[in-house]
């Protein structure tokens with residue numbers, strides 16, 4: 001992969017240029033080229049890549065994600081019992097804002113290969129999944145065979161229009177929507193929320209989940225923290241910047257909660273290990289040998305913390321993820 005040009009960006013939520021540099025980042029998972037700068041907006045406290053690839057250059061960082069091997073791995077992870085449990089909690093949060101009715105239409109933006117569409121259909125909803133990737137849509141068609149699930153490919157505007165949204169506005173509106181780990185990837189988070197808002201019926205509700213800039217693990221692991229995921233993660237939201245984005249998009253009754261994210265601590269530790277103690281280390285052998293006992297001890301502490309602290313981190317407001325529910329006024 002060749003290096004793609006970068007640009008200097010303003011805050012994607014409020015447009016401010018006043019930002020405090022937070023962390024210099026490089027791709028620690030696949031070692032793809034590029035150096036990026038995460039910054040914190042001084043106006044709305046949003047975390048964002050102030051130095052990032054251009055929109056054209058970003059495509060290269062998603063290549064290969066959905067090749068044959070990639071789809072297989074993603075399907076296993078995203079349809080595991082654990083992933084289904086997390087989706088169940090998201091559905092419960094959404095159902096509390098807008099009761100599920102049989103046949104009600106639901107839109108899942110950036111559905112990927114997740115099990116959410118199938119779980120929604122099992123609850124009697126008519127689910128529509130939207131994704132850019134043909135491979136993801138194909139995988140979902142096979143996975144949701146025989147259920148009331150429709151797949152749209154492309155942008156929301158185009159897909160909605162070609163599904164008859166313009167001529168049949170009333171029938172095409174959605175009672176509820178979801179964006180699970182989508183918003184941190186987009187160059188235009190507020191506009192994308194507004195687009196969904198426009199397609200919801202009055203009283204419709206949305207559930208959104210994103211990584212949190214206020215995470216405890218982020219301060220602990222610094223640039224090795226998995227959800228930095230540069231440069232795909234353009235945005236890392238704070239409670240404040242999330243509330244602002246939802247209000248600017250038109251939503252009311254915005255509720256933000258910490259959401260537990262299993263194994264982020266352990267995955268971040270594995271990344272740290274690879275770069276500091278393992279394969280990609282620049283430390284000399286004797287230094288590494290001396291550091292091993294300490295590193296193992298730290299790993300054990302992280303594992304224990306990761307298994308036992310979901311609840312505590314979510315309660316204290318320093319979980320790795322934030323979950324939002326909000327409604328469109330009647």
Ligand SMILES: [Zn+2]
Nearest residue numbers: 011014041044
């Ligand atoms: Zn801002």
Ligand SMILES: [Zn+2]
Nearest residue numbers: 181182184185
């Ligand atoms: Zn993400």
